[in-house]
Amino acid sequence: LKHQNHLLGIKPNAKKRIKNPDPYSKKKDIWVNVFDPNGERTYNAHFKTWLNEYELRELLLSISDDL
Incomplete structure:
Protein backbone atom coordinates (compact mmCIF):
# COMPACT_ATOMS: atom_id res chain seq x y z
CA LEU A 1 0.00 0.00 0.00
CA LYS A 2 3.04 2.29 -0.10
CA HIS A 3 2.02 3.60 -3.52
CA GLN A 4 -1.20 5.10 -2.16
CA ASN A 5 0.21 6.70 1.00
CA HIS A 6 0.18 10.15 -0.62
CA LEU A 7 -3.62 10.19 -0.17
CA LEU A 8 -3.25 10.07 3.61
CA GLY A 9 -1.33 13.36 3.70
CA ILE A 10 -3.95 15.36 1.80
CA LYS A 11 -6.51 17.36 3.78
CA PRO A 12 -10.09 16.08 3.32
CA ASN A 13 -11.32 19.43 1.94
CA ALA A 14 -8.38 19.99 -0.44
CA LYS A 15 -9.00 21.11 -4.02
CA LYS A 16 -7.19 20.33 -7.26
CA ARG A 17 -7.07 22.20 -10.53
CA ILE A 18 -8.32 20.59 -13.73
CA LYS A 19 -8.41 21.95 -17.25
CA ASN A 20 -11.77 23.40 -18.28
CA PRO A 21 -13.37 21.09 -20.88
CA ASP A 22 -15.23 24.02 -22.51
CA PRO A 23 -12.82 25.64 -25.01
CA TYR A 24 -14.99 28.78 -25.30
CA SER A 25 -15.11 29.51 -21.58
CA LYS A 26 -13.15 32.46 -20.20
CA LYS A 27 -12.10 30.35 -17.22
CA LYS A 28 -8.99 28.36 -18.06
CA ASP A 29 -9.08 26.02 -15.06
CA ILE A 30 -11.69 24.62 -12.69
CA TRP A 31 -11.08 23.79 -9.02
CA VAL A 32 -12.69 20.57 -7.75
CA ASN A 33 -12.49 18.62 -4.50
CA VAL A 34 -9.75 15.99 -4.44
CA PHE A 35 -11.94 13.58 -2.48
CA ASP A 36 -15.19 13.92 -4.42
CA PRO A 37 -17.39 10.83 -3.80
CA ASN A 38 -18.69 11.18 -7.36
CA GLY A 39 -15.23 11.65 -8.89
CA GLU A 40 -13.83 9.76 -11.84
CA ARG A 41 -12.89 6.15 -11.08
CA THR A 42 -9.73 4.42 -12.22
CA TYR A 43 -8.80 0.77 -12.02
CA ASN A 44 -6.74 -0.17 -8.97
CA ALA A 45 -4.71 -3.32 -9.65
CA HIS A 46 -3.98 -3.96 -5.96
CA PHE A 47 -7.64 -4.11 -4.94
CA LYS A 48 -8.74 -5.35 -8.41
CA THR A 49 -11.63 -2.92 -8.66
CA TRP A 50 -12.54 0.54 -9.94
CA LEU A 51 -12.11 3.25 -7.28
CA ASN A 52 -11.99 7.01 -7.15
CA GLU A 53 -9.66 8.85 -4.77
CA SER A 64 -5.82 0.10 10.30
CA ASP A 65 -7.25 1.63 13.47
CA ASP A 66 -4.02 3.62 13.91
CA LEU A 67 -4.68 5.62 10.74
Whole structure:
Protein backbone atom coordinates (compact mmCIF):
# COMPACT_ATOMS: atom_id res chain seq x y z
CA LEU A 1 0.00 0.00 0.00
CA LYS A 2 3.04 2.29 -0.10
CA HIS A 3 2.02 3.60 -3.52
CA GLN A 4 -1.20 5.10 -2.16
CA ASN A 5 0.21 6.70 1.00
CA HIS A 6 0.18 10.15 -0.62
CA LEU A 7 -3.62 10.19 -0.17
CA LEU A 8 -3.25 10.07 3.61
CA GLY A 9 -1.33 13.36 3.70
CA ILE A 10 -3.95 15.36 1.80
CA LYS A 11 -6.51 17.36 3.78
CA PRO A 12 -10.09 16.08 3.32
CA ASN A 13 -11.32 19.43 1.94
CA ALA A 14 -8.38 19.99 -0.44
CA LYS A 15 -9.00 21.11 -4.02
CA LYS A 16 -7.19 20.33 -7.26
CA ARG A 17 -7.07 22.20 -10.53
CA ILE A 18 -8.32 20.59 -13.73
CA LYS A 19 -8.41 21.95 -17.25
CA ASN A 20 -11.77 23.40 -18.28
CA PRO A 21 -13.37 21.09 -20.88
CA ASP A 22 -15.23 24.02 -22.51
CA PRO A 23 -12.82 25.64 -25.01
CA TYR A 24 -14.99 28.78 -25.30
CA SER A 25 -15.11 29.51 -21.58
CA LYS A 26 -13.15 32.46 -20.20
CA LYS A 27 -12.10 30.35 -17.22
CA LYS A 28 -8.99 28.36 -18.06
CA ASP A 29 -9.08 26.02 -15.06
CA ILE A 30 -11.69 24.62 -12.69
CA TRP A 31 -11.08 23.79 -9.02
CA VAL A 32 -12.69 20.57 -7.75
CA ASN A 33 -12.49 18.62 -4.50
CA VAL A 34 -9.75 15.99 -4.44
CA PHE A 35 -11.94 13.58 -2.48
CA ASP A 36 -15.19 13.92 -4.42
CA PRO A 37 -17.39 10.83 -3.80
CA ASN A 38 -18.69 11.18 -7.36
CA GLY A 39 -15.23 11.65 -8.89
CA GLU A 40 -13.83 9.76 -11.84
CA ARG A 41 -12.89 6.15 -11.08
CA THR A 42 -9.73 4.42 -12.22
CA TYR A 43 -8.80 0.77 -12.02
CA ASN A 44 -6.74 -0.17 -8.97
CA ALA A 45 -4.71 -3.32 -9.65
CA HIS A 46 -3.98 -3.96 -5.96
CA PHE A 47 -7.64 -4.11 -4.94
CA LYS A 48 -8.74 -5.35 -8.41
CA THR A 49 -11.63 -2.92 -8.66
CA TRP A 50 -12.54 0.54 -9.94
CA LEU A 51 -12.11 3.25 -7.28
CA ASN A 52 -11.99 7.01 -7.15
CA GLU A 53 -9.66 8.85 -4.77
CA TYR A 54 -12.36 9.24 -2.11
CA GLU A 55 -13.16 5.51 -2.05
CA LEU A 56 -9.48 4.56 -2.07
CA ARG A 57 -8.73 6.86 0.88
CA GLU A 58 -11.66 5.46 2.87
CA LEU A 59 -10.48 1.93 2.11
CA LEU A 60 -6.94 2.75 3.27
CA LEU A 61 -8.24 4.30 6.50
CA SER A 62 -10.42 1.28 7.23
CA ILE A 63 -7.45 -1.11 7.08
CA SER A 64 -5.82 0.10 10.30
CA ASP A 65 -7.25 1.63 13.47
CA ASP A 66 -4.02 3.62 13.91
CA LEU A 67 -4.68 5.62 10.74
